[in-house]
Amino acid sequence: MNxxxxxxxxxxxxxxxxxxxxxxxxNLLQENSELIEKxxxxxxxxxxxxxxxxxxxRNCNIDSYTWYENPLELARSKEIDVFIELIGGEDGIALEVxxxxxxxxxxxxxxxxxxxxxxxxxxIELAEKNKTLLLFEAAVAGGIPIVKLLKESLSSNSITKIxxxxxxxxxxxxxxxxxxxxxxxxxxxxxQRLGYAEAxxxxxxxxxxxxxxxxxLSSLAFGTxxxxxxxxxxxxxxxSLDDIQAAKExxxxxRLLGISEKKLSGIRQYVxxxxxxxxxxxxxxxxxNNAIVVDGNFVGxxxxxxxxxGSNPTASSVVADIFDVANNSTVSNLGMPIHRMxxxxxxxxxxxxxxxxxxxxxxxxxxxxxxxxxxxxxxNISLSAINQRSDGKNNTNDYASVTIVTDxxxxxxxxxxxxxxxxxGQVKGLPTIIKIQQT
Amino acid sequence: MNxxxxxxxxxxxxxxxxxxxxxxxxNLLQENSELIEKxxxxxxxxxxxxxxxxxxxRNCNIDSYTWYENPLELARSKEIDVFIELIGGEDGIALEVxxxxxxxxxxxxxxxxxxxxxxxxxxIELAEKNKTLLLFEAAVAGGIPIVKLLKESLSSNSITKIxxxxxxxxxxxxxxxxxxxxxxxxxxxxxQRLGYAEAxxxxxxxxxxxxxxxxxLSSLAFGTxxxxxxxxxxxxxxxSLDDIQAAKExxxxxRLLGISEKKLSGIRQYVxxxxxxxxxxxxxxxxxNNAIVVDGNFVGxxxxxxxxxGSNPTASSVVADIFDVANNSTVSNLGMPIHRMxxxxxxxxxxxxxxxxxxxxxxxxxxxxxxxxxxxxxxNISLSAINQRSDGKNNTNDYASVTIVTDxxxxxxxxxxxxxxxxxGQVKGLPTIIKIQQT
Numbered sequence: 001m002n003x004x005x006x007x008x009x010x011x012x013x014x015x016x017x018x019x020x021x022x023x024x025x026x027n028l029l030q031e032n033s034e035l036i037e038k039x040x041x042x043x044x045x046x047x048x049x050x051x052x053x054x055x056x057x058r059n060c061n062i063d064s065y066t067w068y069e070n071p072l073e074l075a076r077s078k079e080i081d082v083f084i085e086l087i088g089g090e091d092g093i094a095l096e097v098x099x100x101x102x103x104x105x106x107x108x109x110x111x112x113x114x115x116x117x118x119x120x121x122x123x124i125e126l127a128e129k130n131k132t133l134l135l136f137e138a139a140v141a142g143g144i145p146i147v148k149l150l151k152e153s154l155s156s157n158s159i160t161k162i163x164x165x166x167x168x169x170x171x172x173x174x175x176x177x178x179x180x181x182x183x184x185x186x187x188x189x190x191x192q193r194l195g196y197a198e199a200x201x202x203x204x205x206x207x208x209x210x211x212x213x214x215x216x217l218s219s220l221a222f223g224t225x226x227x228x229x230x231x232x233x234x235x236x237x238x239x240s241l242d243d244i245q246a247a248k249e250x251x252x253x254x255r256l257l258g259i260s261e262k263k264l265s266g267i268r269q270y271v272x273x274x275x276x277x278x279x280x281x282x283x284x285x286x287x288x289n290n291a292i293v294v295d296g297n298f299v300g301x302x303x304x305x306x307x308x309x310g311s312n313p314t315a316s317s318v319v320a321d322i323f324d325v326a327n328n329s330t331v332s333n334l335g336m337p338i339h340r341m342x343x344x345x346x347x348x349x350x351x352x353x354x355x356x357x358x359x360x361x362x363x364x365x366x367x368x369x370x371x372x373x374x375x376x377x378x379x380n381i382s383l384s385a386i387n388q389r390s391d392g393k394n395n396t397n398d399y400a401s402v403t404i405v406t407d408x409x410x411x412x413x414x415x416x417x418x419x420x421x422x423x424x425g426q427v428k429g430l431p432t433i434i435k436i437q438q439t
Numbered sequence: 440m441n442x443x444x445x446x447x448x449x450x451x452x453x454x455x456x457x458x459x460x461x462x463x464x465x466n467l468l469q470e471n472s473e474l475i476e477k478x479x480x481x482x483x484x485x486x487x488x489x490x491x492x493x494x495x496x497r498n499c500n501i502d503s504y505t506w507y508e509n510p511l512e513l514a515r516s517k518e519i520d521v522f523i524e525l526i527g528g529e530d531g532i533a534l535e536v537x538x539x540x541x542x543x544x545x546x547x548x549x550x551x552x553x554x555x556x557x558x559x560x561x562x563i564e565l566a567e568k569n570k571t572l573l574l575f576e577a578a579v580a581g582g583i584p585i586v587k588l589l590k591e592s593l594s595s596n597s598i599t600k601i602x603x604x605x606x607x608x609x610x611x612x613x614x615x616x617x618x619x620x621x622x623x624x625x626x627x628x629x630x631q632r633l634g635y636a637e638a639x640x641x642x643x644x645x646x647x648x649x650x651x652x653x654x655x656l657s658s659l660a661f662g663t664x665x666x667x668x669x670x671x672x673x674x675x676x677x678x679s680l681d682d683i684q685a686a687k688e689x690x691x692x693x694r695l696l697g698i699s700e701k702k703l704s705g706i707r708q709y710v711x712x713x714x715x716x717x718x719x720x721x722x723x724x725x726x727x728n729n730a731i732v733v734d735g736n737f738v739g740x741x742x743x744x745x746x747x748x749g750s751n752p753t754a755s756s757v758v759a760d761i762f763d764v765a766n767n768s769t770v771s772n773l774g775m776p777i778h779r780m781x782x783x784x785x786x787x788x789x790x791x792x793x794x795x796x797x798x799x800x801x802x803x804x805x806x807x808x809x810x811x812x813x814x815x816x817x818x819n820i821s822l823s824a825i826n827q828r829s830d831g832k833n834n835t836n837d838y839a840s841v842t843i844v845t846d847x848x849x850x851x852x853x854x855x856x857x858x859x860x861x862x863x864g865q866v867k868g869l870p871t872i873i874k875i876q877q878t
Contacts, residue, residue, distance in 0.1 A: 028737050032595055038662070039594050039775045137592075143738040145592030152766075153576075153584030155478050156471055156758040223477070281744065284723045298467050299582040299745065299755035305720065306741040316738035319595040327591075330766050336478045 010043040011326045012079060016071040016097055017086030018051035018058060021111050021138065024315030025084065026060040036319075040326045047079040059311075075101035082107045082325050084318060090114035095123075102126050102134065109321040111138035111314055117212035117228040120219070124333045134333045135321035140213045141166060141290040143313025144306045145320060150220040150294065151335040157296025159221040163259040163437070164292035165285050166213040166271075168308040169197045169204035170236050170256040174244070174273075175286040178253060183241045196288055206235035207256060207271040214258035214269055218344075220335055221260060221294065222267050227344035234272040238432055242389065243359055246403035247275050247434075250385050252357070253283040257437060266347035273434055275357050280439035293439070352411040355384065355436035360421070361399040361428035362388075369402060371426055375417050382407040399428050405436070449482040450765045451518055455510035455536055456525030457490035457497060460550050460577065463754030464523065465499040475758075479765045486518040498750075514540035521546045521764050523757060529553035541565050541573065548760040550577035550753055556651035556667040559658070563772045573772045574760035579652045580605060580729040582752025583745045584759060589659040589733065590774040596735030598660040602698040602876070603731035604724050605652040605710075607747040608636045608643035609675050609695040613683070613712075614725040617692060622680045635727055645674035646695065646710040653697035653708055657783075659774050660699060660733065661706050666783035673711040677871055681828065682798055685842035686714050686873075689824050691796070692722040696876060705786035712873055714796050719878035732878070791850040791874075794823065799860070799870035800838040801827075808841060810865055814856050821846040838867050844875070 015022055029036070029044055037043055050068040068074040075083050075097045083101035085108060087094040094115055101108045102123065110116065116123070116136050127134035137147045141164070150159075165171050169191060176187045188205065191197035203209055215228040236256050247254050252275040260269045276283045281303050285291040290308025295301050307313040324331075334341065362368045369388065376383065385405040406414070414433060421427050454461055468475070468483055476482055489507040507513040514522050514536045522540035524547060526533040533554055540547045541562065549555065555562070555575050566573035576586045580603070589598075604610050608630060615626045627644065630636035642648055654667040675695050686693050691714040699708045715722045720742050724730040729747025734740050746752040763770075773780065801807045808827065815822065824844040845853070853872060860866050 024737070028595060032597055032736070035597055035662075036595055038779050039771075041776065041779075144741060145588060148592050149584060149588075152762060153587050153759045154755065155762055156467060156475055157755055158471055158474055223474075279723070281720070281723050284718070284720050296755065297471070298463070298751040298758075300749075300752050302583060302743065302745040304741065304743045307739045310739075312737040313739050316593065316596055316735065319737075320592045323591060323594055327769050329768075332478075337480065340477050340480075 010045055011081055011322065012045050012047040013082040013084055013322065014048040014050070014068070014074040014077060014080040015046060015084045015086060016050045016074055017088065018049060018062070019086065019088070020311040021314045021318065022051070022086045023058055023060040024311035025086070025318050026062065028312070028315045028319050030061070040323065042326050044322060044326065048074045048077055050074045071097045072100055075106065076104045080106060082109060082322065085110040085112060086318070088112055088114070090118050095119055098123060099126065102130050102132055105130055105132060107133040107135070107325045109135045109318055109325070111136070111318060113139040113209070113212040113216065117215045117226060120216065120226040121338065125338050127333055128338060133325055133329065135324060136216070137321050138314045138317035140216050141292060142168075142306070142308040142310060143316045144290055144292065144304055144308065145317065146217065146292050146304060147220060148320065149302070149304065150217070151331055154294060154296050154299055154302065155335055157299050159262070159294060159296050161259070161261040161295045162217050162221045162292065163257050165255055165282065165290050166210040166258045166292070166308070167204055167207070167256060168288035168290060169201065170207075170210070171285065171290070172196045172288050173205065174236060174239065174254055174256065177239070177241055177244050178248065179286075181241065184237065184239060205237055207233045210256060210258045211271045214260055214271060217258070217292070218260040218267060218269050219341070222262060223336055224267060224342050224344040225338065230269060230344065230346045232270040232272070236273050239273055240432075242401055242403070243357075243432060243434070246359065246387060247357065248278070249387065250405050251278050252276060252436065253278050254434065255282060255285070259437070263347040266345035268347045274437035275434050276437050276439045282439050352435075353408055354411070355408055356406045356414050357434040357436060358404045358406070358414070358431055360402055360431035362402050362426060363428075364398055364400050368426055371424065372402070372421055375420050376406070379413045379417050381409045381413055381417060449484055450520055450761065451484050451486040452521040452523055452761065453487040453489070453507070453513040453516060453519040454485060454523045454525065455489045455513055456527065457488060457501070458525065458527070459750040460753045460757065461490070461525045462497055462499040463750035464525070464757045465501065467751070467754045467758050469500070479762065481765050483761060483765065487513045487516055489513045510536045511539055514545065515543045519545060521548060521761065524549040524551060525757070527551055527553070529557050534558055537562060538565065541569050541571055544569055544571060546572040546574070546764045548574045548757055548764070550575070550757060552578040552648070552651040552655065556654045556665060559655065559665040560777065563777050566772055567777060572764055572768065574763060575655070576760050577753045577756035579655050580731060581745070581747040581749060582755045583729055583731065583743055583747065584756065585656065585731050585743060586659060587759065588741070588743065589656070590770055593733060593735050593738055593741065594774055596738050598701070598733060598735050600698070600700040600734045601656050601660045601731065602696050604694055604721065604729050605649040605697045605731070605747070606643055606646070606695060607727035607729060608640065609646075609649070610724065610729070611635045611727050612644065613675060613678065613693055613695065616678070616680055616683050617687065618725075620680065623676065623678060644676055646672040649695060649697045650710045653699055653710060656697070656731070657699040657706060657708050658780070661701060662775055663706055663781050663783040664777065669708060669783060669785045671709040671711070675712050678712055679871075681840055681842075682796075682871060682873065685798060685826060685828075686796065687717070688826065689844050690717050691715060691875065692717050693873065694721060694724070698876070702786040705784035707786045713876040714873050715876050715878045721878050792847055793850070794847055794875035795845045795853050796873040796875060797843045797845070797853070797870055799841055800867035801841050801865060802867075803837055803839050807865055810863065811841070811860055814859050815845070818852045818856050820848045820852055820856060
């Protein structure tokens with residue numbers, strides 16, 4: 001891509017949206033201005049800002065900037081080279097200002113994962129037509145520069161798999177359950193108290209936020225257009241302290257992973273809680289941190305981790321994108337021109353070879369475990385570990401919590417066994433099944 | 440930087456040196472050629488190759504390439520835009536061809552850490568004068584794209600500290616001692632058998648290779664010119680199985696770290712074995728892997744890990760640099776023009792606040808530990824743990840191996856205590872002192 005609007009002089013930017021991230025960007029540009037000018041040999045000047053409420057108390061000083069009541073006006077302003085969209089939200093005003101800025105020939109930088117996940121293909125095509133950059137490092141994993149890593153540093157590799165911890169809220173909840181031996185509800189409440197979870201946490205704990213990010217990573221890794229809708233999503237609501245402890249006893253931790261892998265027939269994308277070996281790098285990622293593992297055919301496995309959210313780390317990614325504009329980057333927005341990307345094709349391979357963790361409530365009567373193990377043997381599933389817990393809150397006088405770790409088998413065999421057990425009326429409620437991810 | 444020699448058409452390259460890395464580069468360019476052309480919208484064409492021995496059996500197919508007996512001729516050739524130096528060696532022919540290529544207006548890509556550590560400032564100044572790129576992603580940590588991460592993604596951050604595991608040989612030896620309970624010599628021998636250590640391992644185990652890489656990282660992180668000579672270097676030869684096991688009992692692992700940190704009066708660079716918490720991310724880096732932790736004032740801590748050596752991972756980094764040339768990167772070779780960099784200033788701060796691990800041989804007589812602990816108390820050093828091992832090969836009838844973990848104190852106090860103990864003739868040989876690195 002050769003831009004008509006290369007920036008040879010100082011760079012003038014406009015910022016719409018002054019929440020946490022917007023404040024961080026302004027603080028970074030102010031605090032590190034000397035360093036930035038030395039690096040770029042250009043000044044970055046904030047020529048205009050816009051937000052809902054001008055009078056609001058803010059954690060940054062905006063006194064010297066021109067205020068725009070209407071962000072659309074800022075998006076069109078001849079004063080700016082770069083428009084920074086930090087309003088948020090999948091569509092509505094965020095989408096409108098982004099589109100307007102691109103059509104006005106501005107480079108656009110955004111932290112808006114929902115918008116890119118849902119409208120990225122359209123916006124990037126529009127940006128290519130207008131010869132502008134549309135950059136979104138801050139949309140995936142906060143301060144971790146995974147977008148540029150995939151788009152540039154690892155770009156010559158054929159990627160076979162990318163996976164990671166993409167949601168800090170879930171990771172905080174799971175690692176706090178593990179470290180403090182508390183249940184899901186208590187851990188969520190603690191996360192809310194600390195500001196790591198929203199009052200309505202369903203978007204995070206349900207896996208949707210991780211899925212937004214995964215859709216962007218898939219596209220960058222595999223050269224496919226962005227396809228959020230095909231992601232299989234499971235959240236962490238079903239994970240109990242029992243699961244965490246049974247996993248621990250067997251040498252595992254539970255992490256919510258977003259995984260995208262290349263199969264012969266297409267790409268498979270899913271977000272779900274997984275068991276990972278407690279010796280693996282990914283299992284050592286605690287609290288609100290994020291981590292991503294990329295497996296390339298020459299580079300091997302690269303793992304990158306850091307703060308996946310927060311004002312300052314996310315601001316670092318926004319400003320990294322400003323640097324790319326200032327350096328007149330010619331790299332395509334998704335690593336290659338969108339017309340050269342494949343349309344996303346969901347794999348039809350449904351057979352999954354894995355070890356599985358299964359927890360179920362079985363009647364406290366002679367032979368009930370024998371029935372289950374017999375059924376497993378009938379389906380050629382061999383067991384790696386089995387444990388019946390005599391205490392634990394899920395146990396009643398009539399039922400015992402039984403956890404099983406299988407050897408490698410298929411999802412199909414596991415489902416057949418569980419169907420059979422359910423039919424025989426031997427199990428109470430739905431068993432919890434968690435994949436053991438090879439890491 | 441605006442180049443006079445922007446590449447708008449296909450990119451023609453010459454490769455000098457066809458060892459492991461050269462073979463990997465040729466294999467990558469061949470195997471992933473379709474992907475590469477799709478990403479770059481340019482072809483990368485190998486227009487010439489040169490190595491010592493044309494007839495040598497190689498792990499790549501070079502039949503279709505023009506052979507240059509003299510790499511200097513390739514460096515000057517009008518056929519190429521980019522010269523790739525993979526000959527190796529601090530100076531000699533590698534330095535000569537690099538200089539010639541730059542003076543002939545070629546972009547140069549190198550994997551040669553020794554050359555960049557020792558002659559980087561000169562070569563980069565020369566490249567800037569000739570408006571060419573001099574890129575060296577492959578010179579630091581194999582496949583890990585840490586150079587670009589510092590130069591671009593984290594460039595707006597003021598870095599306070601960068602440290603990491605920069606030598607796969609040492610990390611292999613230390614983690615194998617730990618995992619297999621074998622001594623240094625046995626572990627080294629195993630590493631040599633597996634090809635992870637040279638016949639003469641002193642360059643790796645002595646810490647010099649890690650120091651070469653650290654000097655480059657320091658420069659990128661802190662905006663100082665490269666200064667290899669000021670690095671304080673200690674190797675891992677002094678580490679015994681006793682140390683590894685005593686560390687383990689206290690919740691630590693031993694890793695050879697390269698560390699560069701900003702102090703008020705300058706930058707401090709050192710390579711030395713350190714104790715790191717066995718709960719830390721860096722402690723989970725096993726075998727020949729490398730890992731680097733960067734601490735920036737906005738991004739916080741970013742950790743990146745992967746294969747730190749080997750044909751294919753290093754080739755991935757060389758080709759990443761080719762991508763930067765093909766994309767007409769305008770980023771300065773060290774992240775900012777060399778005339779804007781500070782000359783390296785070694786800090787004069789010699790007081791170090793740390794916990795320390797100390798192992799010493801004390802006489803097997805009543806009161807000898809009491810004397811040591813009394814001396815520590817006199818110097819206000821409080822102890823976190825103390826252990827006398829009754830077995831272990833370092834014990835004789837007359838002496839016992841005693842390991843101590845101190846609370847936070849200064850290097851000065853520790854040295855005073857050890858001087859005093861030595862003066863009193865209470866200790867056999869030199870105590871081993873290892874810093875506990877906060878991770």
